[in-house]
Amino acid sequence: MYRKEQFVFRKDQVYQATVRNYTENDFNELIGIQQRAFPPPFPSELWWNKDQLKNHVEHFPLGALCVEIDGRIAGSITGLIVDFDESHPDHTWDEITDEGYIRTHNPNGNTLYVVDLCIEPDFRGFKLAKVLMNAMYEIVVHMQLDRLLGGGRIPTYHTFSHLFTIEEYVNKLISGQYKDPVITFLLQCGRTPIKAVKGYLEDKESCDYGLLMQWKNPFQQEKT
Template sequence: MSAAFIGRTVLASRPDGRYVVVQARTEDAPALEAVQRACFPSLSEDEIATARHFLSHQAHFPEGQLAVLDTATAQVVASSSDFRLRVNFAHYAHAYMKETGDNLFTTHDPDGDWLYGADIGVHPDARGQGLATLLYGARHDLIRRLNLKGHVAGAMPKGYCAVADHLPIEQYVLDVIRGERRDPVLSVQLGRGYGVWGIIPDYLDDDSCRNHGVFIVWRNPAHRPGAR
């Protein structure tokens, strides 16, 4: 076994053992930034998560910070970042930077009853290996373990830029929901059991989705109201 994950609890693994999900640690921060930059080349520099941000995530809510290790190379090849919060579904629209405390997770609420998916990314060289599936499974396991109501996130409809000049975002999202159009991000999340709650204008600064986010929700079927 590589020294890269000796003493680290494996939270999920691919059946062949090639890739494992672990809780991110401080020494992973530079590699997490490298994955982030490879995954989101069109995201503004002000909104990209750097090593400094990943260290802050770990300080505020270590359980929600996940990394995927390639057991053959000991490299971090994917990650996800989450924190707890309370959700007002009547006022779901929000700017990513405000909701995440300028990407530092200072808005984490230890008593929050929802998990907020701030980020998930798989390095382009490792895509097609089922790594996002591993991360989503580990996230849902965390939600069940903490008895949270579910998972929310602002999905980036990254295929919208190709049709934005002639198609309103509302129609684009509806087409994706109906299965009449495929979006590289939103379609995958819908396939994982998430539902669309609404569209978020000015969610972030990324031309691939023309700055839009889509508020998505996964409800924990095992949630026990009142249980701790």
Template structure:
């Protein structure tokens, strides 16, 4: 089980418990204000994740309050394009989690806005990588939301925006840090998630366990 003190022992990373589900729901709502309500996880989703794959569910707390959380499942390397809801079994992961899957698929990560910029997402990625190693997994897979598209959506298409990210002409507040962390670009996923500010898109990436964390 995970239990790690970080940032001068001010924050603590640990496995999520069912008692955390209400606070994880709150983090989700605060982190994704433009995400369609049908794609927002609630406490019951989080409880189900914890029951199905307890090792892969993580929270960061400060003074007993959950300020960040991350949800994952086990999977084989994806070969077909799927929407976010299709990938996650409509957020429940019951039929999407593969017990003998050799990759960790990160389906959610969020930090309360007032605690951003401290490196808490980085710490959760690090812990997830440690979990991958302990379980003998090949690494992490994520679909990073193109959150920065909302700033330029009147100037270019989402396809053009993704290309600028690929050639590093633009930076994105979510995708760029993930790439710097060690995640490797696979391809854009258009019409993947119901969030207009992200152009309904994400970037599929992977982070093998044999790559050192760079941030």
């Protein structure tokens, strides 16, 4: 199981944070964070439910992480292991995560896949999303997996979709000409794009695209 203590900062204040695996005792708090982080008009059926969370801690407890500050849960990140083939990257979020129930978890796979990342609104500004992402990188190294992978929303794309193809817009994000709150954050975390997949998720802002982005394990040699 995973547990790490570290300091985090907001403005001039220093706080002690604990990253740990979440358990059934945390389910109500985790669902409340989702409701506050993704208020209406976000569809309520897309918030975590207890059956999904139970599957997370049963199928792959190591990949079910939360971060606490002063004893209060401030965010969570969830993953599962899949067997990913870079030559056939296309998939939807529903397909690869089993609609968030992660019954597709494959303990013999090569890739840690991010299912969800959520931060309590009261704790934004602590850079906790990056803290949780770094914890997932550590799990990739610990388990000797090839990579961390996930599909990122591109919520600014709808503003520019009449001007650029998705590939053109992604290149502009990579070059720094434009910024996107999700993709720019993932780039700052060390993730690199693989492919923009149409139909990855139903998301008007992203024009239904998801950008597959990976972090490759620097200790794993390329397989020949």
